[in-house]
Amino acid sequence: MMDVWDFVAVPLSYGFMQRALIASIFIGAVCSVLSCYLVLKGWALMGDAVSHAVLPGIVIAFVLGLPLAVGAFAAGLFCALMTGYLKDNSRVKEDTVMGIVFSGMFGFGLVLFTKVDTDQHLNHILFGNMLGITARDLVEIGIVSGGTLLAVLAERRDLLLYCFDPQHARAIGLPLKVIHYSLLVLLALTIVASLKAVGIILVVAMLVAPGAIAYLLTDRFERMLVIAAVVAIGSSAVGTIVSFHVDGATGPCIVLIQAFVFLLTFFFAPRRGVFALRRA
Amino acid sequence: MSLVAAKGRRTHVASADVAATLSVRDVTVAYSNGVVALRDASFDLGPGTICGLVGVNGSGKSTLFKAIMGFVDPRHGEVRIASLPAAEALKRGYVVYVPQSEEVDWNFPVLVEDVVMMGRYGHMNFLRIPSVEDKRKVDEALERLDMSGYRHCQIGELSGGQKKRVFLARALAQEGRIILLDEPFTGVDVKTEVAIVDLLRQLRENGHLMLVSTHNLGSVPDFCDHVVLLNRVVLAAGPTARTFTQKNLERAFGGVLRHFRLEGGELHADEDRRRVTVLSDDERPVVFYGDERGDEEPLRRKNHEDES
Amino acid sequence: MSELLVPFAYEYMLKAMFVSALVGAVCAFLSAYLMLKGWSLMGDALGHAVVPGVVAAYLMKVPYAAGAFFAGLLAAIGMAVVKQHTRLREDAIIGLVFTSFFAAGLLMASINPTAVNIQTIALGNILGISDEDVWQVVIIAGVSMIILILKWRDLMVVFFNESHARTVGLNPWALKILFFTLLAACTVAALQTVGACLVIAMVVTPGATAYLLTDRFGRLLVLSVAIGVTTGFVGAYISYFVDGATGGVIVTLQTLLFLAAFFLAPKHGRLAARRRAAAPSEPAL
Numbered sequence: 001m002m003d004v005w006d007f008v009a010v011p012l013s014y015g016f017m018q019r020a021l022i023a024s025i026f027i028g029a030v031c032s033v034l035s036c037y038l039v040l041k042g043w044a045l046m047g048d049a050v051s052h053a054v055l056p057g058i059v060i061a062f063v064l065g066l067p068l069a070v071g072a073f074a075a076g077l078f079c080a081l082m083t084g085y086l087k088d089n090s091r092v093k094e095d096t097v098m099g100i101v102f103s104g105m106f107g108f109g110l111v112l113f114t115k116v117d118t119d120q121h122l123n124h125i126l127f128g129n130m131l132g133i134t135a136r137d138l139v140e141i142g143i144v145s146g147g148t149l150l151a152v153l154a155e156r157r158d159l160l161l162y163c164f165d166p167q168h169a170r171a172i173g174l175p176l177k178v179i180h181y182s183l184l185v186l187l188a189l190t191i192v193a194s195l196k197a198v199g200i201i202l203v204v205a206m207l208v209a210p211g212a213i214a215y216l217l218t219d220r221f222e223r224m225l226v227i228a229a230v231v232a233i234g235s236s237a238v239g240t241i242v243s244f245h246v247d248g249a250t251g252p253c254i255v256l257i258q259a260f261v262f263l264l265t266f267f268f269a270p271r272r273g274v275f276a277l278r279r280a
Numbered sequence: 281m282s283l284v285a286a287k288g289r290r291t292h293v294a295s296a297d298v299a300a301t302l303s304v305r306d307v308t309v310a311y312s313n314g315v316v317a318l319r320d321a322s323f324d325l326g327p328g329t330i331c332g333l334v335g336v337n338g339s340g341k342s343t344l345f346k347a348i349m350g351f352v353d354p355r356h357g358e359v360r361i362a363s364l365p366a367a368e369a370l371k372r373g374y375v376v377y378v379p380q381s382e383e384v385d386w387n388f389p390v391l392v393e394d395v396v397m398m399g400r401y402g403h404m405n406f407l408r409i410p411s412v413e414d415k416r417k418v419d420e421a422l423e424r425l426d427m428s429g430y431r432h433c434q435i436g437e438l439s440g441g442q443k444k445r446v447f448l449a450r451a452l453a454q455e456g457r458i459i460l461l462d463e464p465f466t467g468v469d470v471k472t473e474v475a476i477v478d479l480l481r482q483l484r485e486n487g488h489l490m491l492v493s494t495h496n497l498g499s500v501p502d503f504c505d506h507v508v509l510l511n512r513v514v515l516a517a518g519p520t521a522r523t524f525t526q527k528n529l530e531r532a533f534g535g536v537l538r539h540f541r542l543e544g545g546e547l548h549a550d551e552d553r554r555r556v557t558v559l560s561d562d563e564r565p566v567v568f569y570g571d572e573r574g575d576e577e578p579l580r581r582k583n584h585e586d587e588s
Numbered sequence: 589m590s591e592l593l594v595p596f597a598y599e600y601m602l603k604a605m606f607v608s609a610l611v612g613a614v615c616a617f618l619s620a621y622l623m624l625k626g627w628s629l630m631g632d633a634l635g636h637a638v639v640p641g642v643v644a645a646y647l648m649k650v651p652y653a654a655g656a657f658f659a660g661l662l663a664a665i666g667m668a669v670v671k672q673h674t675r676l677r678e679d680a681i682i683g684l685v686f687t688s689f690f691a692a693g694l695l696m697a698s699i700n701p702t703a704v705n706i707q708t709i710a711l712g713n714i715l716g717i718s719d720e721d722v723w724q725v726v727i728i729a730g731v732s733m734i735i736l737i738l739k740w741r742d743l744m745v746v747f748f749n750e751s752h753a754r755t756v757g758l759n760p761w762a763l764k765i766l767f768f769t770l771l772a773a774c775t776v777a778a779l780q781t782v783g784a785c786l787v788i789a790m791v792v793t794p795g796a797t798a799y800l801l802t803d804r805f806g807r808l809l810v811l812s813v814a815i816g817v818t819t820g821f822v823g824a825y826i827s828y829f830v831d832g833a834t835g836g837v838i839v840t841l842q843t844l845l846f847l848a849a850f851f852l853a854p855k856h857g858r859l860a861a862r863r864r865a866a867a868p869s870e871p872a873l
Contacts, residue, residue, distance in 0.1 A: 039676070044683035045629045052785065089858055090850055091387050092623065092796045099628035100796055103789035104843025107782075110711060110836030123707060126785075127694055201636075201710070201785060202694070205687030212680050249698035255691035262684060266670060274673050349755065370755070377755050384749045388624060389803050398745050402756035408741040434803040454756065 011244040020130045020197075020250065023141050024236035027194045027206065030145035032232030033152050034190045035211030036224050037183065041163040045095055046080065047207040049102035050184075051191045051200050053079030055109030058125060062118045069140060069192045076188035079105055128199030130240060130250035137196055144193040148186050159183060160221055198251035206232065209258040216269045231261055298362045298374060300327040300457035300489035302348070307357035309343050316512070317343040320357070323508050323517035325489055327457075330480050332504035332520070333493040335532055339511045341493040342380075345460050348491075349377050361458060369458075373402040376456030378447055380463040386436035392446050393431040396421055399453035421452040424482075425475060441472035448476065459483065461492045465499070477503045498564030500524060501578045521577050526568045529559055538565075595828040604714045604827075607725055608781045608820035608838060612790065614729045615774050616816025617736050619795030620809050621747055621767065628792045629679055630768075633686035634775045635787030637663035639693030639709055642779065646704045647696070653724045656776040663689050664768065690784070712783030712835040714824060721780055728777045732770045743767060744805050781820065782835030789839040793846050794819070800849040800856045815845055 011017040038047055054072035061071020079101050086097045113122055124132065133141075152159065161169045162179045170176050187207075194203045214227035239254030246253070267274050302325045309318040318340040325331050333341050346352045348359050350370055361369035369375060376399075399421070400414040410418075422428045425445040430438060438446065444464065451459060465473050480490055480503060491508075494500065500507060500520070507523045509515040509532045516528045530539075543555030557568040567579045595601040622631055641659025645652045667685045671678065697706035708716075717725075736743075746753045746760045753760050771791065778787045798811035823838030830837065851858045 039680045042677045042679050044677075044679040045632075048629075048632065048683065086850060089861070090800060091856060092799060093626045093628075095626050095628040096623040096792055096796050099632065099788045099792040100843060100846055103786055103793070103839055104846070107786055107789060107836040107839030107843065110786075110833045111830060111840055114831055114833040114836070126710060127706070202687060202691060204683055205691060208680050208683040208687070212676055212684050215676060216674060246695075246699065248695045252691035252695035252698065255687055256695060259684070259688035259691070262688075266674065272674065277673065351751070351754070371757060373757065375755070377751070379751060382749060383751070385624065388748050389799060389805050389808050390744075390748060391804055394805065395748075398749070398752060398756070401741070401745060401758070407738060450752070 007245070008241060011241050016131050016133070017240070017244060019133045019135065019138050020240050021237055023130065023133050023138055023197050024240045024250075024254065025233050026141050026145045027197050028210075028232035028234075028236035029229055030149045030152075030190050031194060031203075031206035032210035032214075032228040033149060033225055034187060035207045035209065035232070036214060036221070036228050037152075037159055037163050037211070038187070038207055039211035039215055040160075041183075043187075044204065044208050045098055046184075047187065047191070048204040049083065049098045050076040050079055050188055051195075051203040051207075052102045053105040054188075054191060054195065055106050055125065055200060056112055057109075058120070059109055059112040059116055059118065062120065063116055068120075069144065069195075072192045072195060073188050075105065075109075076191055077184065080184045080188070124199070125195070126199050126201055127249060128195070128197050128202065128251040130197045130243070133196055141193050141196065144189055148189045148193065151182075152186055155179075155182065156225070198254065202251045202255050205255040205258065209255070209262055210235075213258070213262050213265050216265045216272050231258070235261060298457055300329075300374075300487060301325065301360075301362055302458055302489055302491065303360040304344075304348070305358045305360070307344075307347055307354045307359060309340070309347050309352055310355050311352075318347065318354075318510075319513050321510070321514045322357075323514055325491070325506060327487045327489055328484050329506050330484050330490045330492060330504050331506035331508060332500040332524075333491055333508050333510060334497065334500060334524075334529075335493075335510035335515075336537075339532070341510055342462060344510065345377065345379075345462055345491075345493070348460060349375065373454065374456055375458045375460065376451040376454045377460045378451050378462065378464065380466060382443070382447055384435075386443075388435065390435055391431065392427060392433050392435060392438070393418060393422065395435055395446055396449045396453050399450035399455075402454065417453050417455070418449075421449040424452060424479065425449045439469070441468040444468050444472055445475060448479065452479075457488055459488060459490045461490065463493055463495065465494055465496045473499075496564050497529070497559060497566040500566070524566075524578060526557055526559075526578075529566065533559065595825050598828075600715060601824070601828055603717065603722060604834065605821050605824040607717065607722055608714055608824040608834065609817045610729045610733075610820070611725060611774070611777050611781045612794075612816035612818075612820025612823075612838070613813050614733045614736070614816075615778050615787075615790035616794035616812040617733065617740075617809060618767075618771055618774055619791045619793065619816070620798065620805070620812045621743060621795070622771070623792050623795040623799065625747060628788060629682050631771065631775070631791040632788035633663070633667075633682045634660055634772055635779070635784045636686040636690040638772070638776055638779065639690050639784050640696060641693075642709050643693045643696045643704050643706070647700060651724055652721065652779075653728060653773075653776050656779065657772060659689060659693075660772040660775065664772075708783075709779065710784050711833075712779060712781050712786070714781045714834045715827065715832060717780055725777045725780050728773050732773050732777075735766070735770060739763070739766070740809060781824075782838055786835045786839045789842055790816070793839070793842040797842070797846045797849045800846075800853040803855075815842065819845065 038044060054076045057071035057075025058068050061068050083098045083101050086101065087094045158174055158179055161174065162176065166176060191203050194206055198206060210228035210232040213231050214224040217227050218224050235257040236254050239257040240250055243250040243253035265273065270276055305322050307318060307321045308316065310316045321344060335341055347354050348366065350366055359366040362374050396418045397410060400410065400417060401408055404410065404414065422431055425448055427445050427449055430442060464476050483490060501524055504520050506518065507520050508517045509523065509528055511532050515532050516523045538560040541555055541557050547556060553571050554569060558565045569579055622628065638656035638660045641655035642652045645655025663685050667681055670681045694706060697704045742758055742763055746758060746763045750760045775787050778790045782790055794812045794815040797815055798808045801811055802808050819838050819841040823841050824834050827834035827837045854860055
């Protein structure tokens with residue numbers, strides 16, 4: 001019992017670990033809720049795309065002296081809009097267009113980064129720097145993720161209908177375009193909030209895994225939201241603490257804990273797990 | 281490599297000489313969900329035949345095609361093509377299959393002539409480089425379906441009927457002796473329908489064997505010399521005149537088709553006991569005229585056979 | 589003028605330009621198939637999934653290609669197994685598996701920061717490539733290219749119309765396995781030039797650009813490979829002047845070419861479409 005206590009208490013005696021833990025809980029909460037929609041809508045690549053695309057935004061925001069989050073948000077949204085425009089006006093498939101746009105923006109961001117003298121570490125942008133989160137960062141993360149979370153929860157029924165049955169949503173008079181773009185905006189905001197902690201490349205894991213896990217455990221959307229949130233917050237917290245003990249990067253630890261939970265669910269889920277199916 | 285090429289040529293030559301026969305023996309197909317789509321189907325067809333395959337939706341027409349093409353494995357029974365086991369005949373390219381709707385990406389960057397050339401792949405060498413003969417066969421096939429003018433169109437730019445003709449041209453270029461056509465008349469214009477029927481007749485003259493599934497009951501007596509009636513089992517099989525009777529059709533389509541009769545006072549002022557029976561599956565109806573025995577031949581358009 | 593020729597004076601630059609062009613060519617060849625099938629996420633996923641294999645190979649001092657290939661295979665099997673047993677959408681499964689693999693690679697690298705430079709793997713470092721790695725890349729890309737030149741028509745038929753491929757005696761299953769094996773191999777080669785994060789551009793963008801320029805698959809392949817070679821070569825050349833980020837430069841060039849084709853392509857371009865809309869009396873050809 002003492003060992004478990006030490007396992008948690010020792011890391012938390014450091015200020016940077018306390019901040020990391022709080023940040024990871026915020027991020028887990030907001031990502032998990034978004035992930036339920038992305039998994040149902042089939043937007044995993046969209047999450048991947050928007051997150052990679054923020055790189056040039058961060059560099060340009062630095063050059064212009066704007067808050068980095070603003071640049072990241074604008075670039076992420078630009079990627080989504082550009083994808084929509086190119087797809088609507090050519091015969092190239094949507095996923096291909098998305099791949100072209102985000103990789104192009106990411107590549108351009110890399111070139112910009114080497115030409116611009118910034119105080120940012122590329123590694124931190126790419127892979128996150130959970131342990132370097134300052135009190136100011138924490139406030140920023142709290143505001144962005146809290147706001148996003150409230151917005152998603154308030155609109156959760158409209159968003160669900162949009163993901164599940166867009167035709168019906170249109171038929172009952174919901175503004176599809178508005179919902180589509182609000183989901184994109186919320187996605188971009190979530191990614192911006194998570195950047196500091198897990199980095200550009202692993203955000204998409206946070207945006208897919210919790211929803212996927214919850215989807216294997218329940219057939220009801222409200223429960224799915226709750227399960228996803230519990231899984232994401234739990235894995236973020238555990239991952240942060242584990243990373244302290246193994247002296248490894250935090251983002252990957254969180255993602256791997258989620259992967260582990262997914263594997264457990266995959267095999268042992270009461271109704272849809274491999275073993276349950278085999279018994280049936 | 282030259283060995284492979286030589287083999288390719290040999291099968292091609294053999295394909296033209298082989299007698300086109302199809303023998304389906306006790307074929308039962310069950311899908312993994314336990315549904316038996318076809319039970320103990322048996323019939324035989326010989327060269328120079330157009331055989332109509334008739335039955336309601338879900339009666340096993342497509343399943344029968346898939347079983348012949350080896351896309352599904354029968355639970356038991358055997359298909360023999362040109363006196364060979366089906367797999368061997370397929371490998372030698374004796375059989376051509378034209379599905380109802382091609383599941384292709386219509387935006388795929390291929391032109392009409394490229395698609396038809398794909399029919400020649402079974403005859404080509406390892407590198408699939410078209411020979412002069414391959415090109416000639418493609419030209420011929422396009423010409424025969426009246427699609428030469430469209431050869432440089434991207435495949436998606438065509439109308440539904442034109443697409444159908446392109447895939448028929450590909451089937452021609454493939455030079456199989458046995459041709460399976462799944463609902464060739466669905467969703468095509470009249471011009472294409474006439475072109476298809478004319479083509480089938482020509483191929484019959486050349487000794488090909490064609491199995492054609494169709495909803496278009498009215499046109500069956502026009503061009504099919506044999507009919508197989510299907511409803512999970514083979515209800516009847518044989519020459520059209522004997523098989524495509526009112527009684528058999530009512531067994532195959534009982535309660536499913538639009539079906540109405542004119543008799544007695546509606547039709548004749550006198551005591552004539554003959555009556556008109558119309559069976560329709562939303563396309564061209566089949567019409568029977570005779571007494572209630574129900575075994576007379578259906579009416580057909582007179583002019584057709586005489587013209588050809 | 590002479591300043592522009594400077595990169596040609598350095599052996600490492602010549603090596604970088606040559607290797608980038610070769611990798612660009614073979615990736616572009618594959619891109620013609622990948623983009624038509626809507627499998628872009630697959631290209632991205634393979635690029636990321638091979639990373640733990642590469643890290644492990646560097647740690648154990650075995651050829652990086654072997655490790656990468658093994659990890660890629662493992663990821664593919666993982667995706668297939670999850671797909672078979674759950675009702676999750678394919679994109680979610682792919683996203684889940686490749687990020688988990690990538691995270692494993694990152695974690696391994698972060699625990700051994702001196703042995704492996706994760707940034708090299710994620711972003712490529714063609715200017716600093718070792719001779720041993722050059723050989724691996726050249727062999728992989730060369731063999732893949734030869735196979736593709738021999739088999740491109742068969743792959744085209746399988747990708748266009750699988751049931752027809754079967755009736756002319758092709759084996760679609762075997763050809764698809766061949767395709768994904770080549771894709772994995774080229775992903776591994778591309779890691780060296782553009783890195784894991786930008787592999788997707790190499791295996792998607794050139795093909796999509798060519799797709800806007802022609803309706804014939806043969807020409808599409810030629811155009812796509814030409815784009816891949818040119819952007820690889822020129823990108824590596826330019827990166828001499830911007831101090832690195834070779835992958836970024838190559839991919840930026842590819843994206844710019846795509847945008848140019850999107851607006852200016854003679855038949856499928858935006859401007860052509862607008863012209864047609866403005867003059868509806870003209871027959872659209």
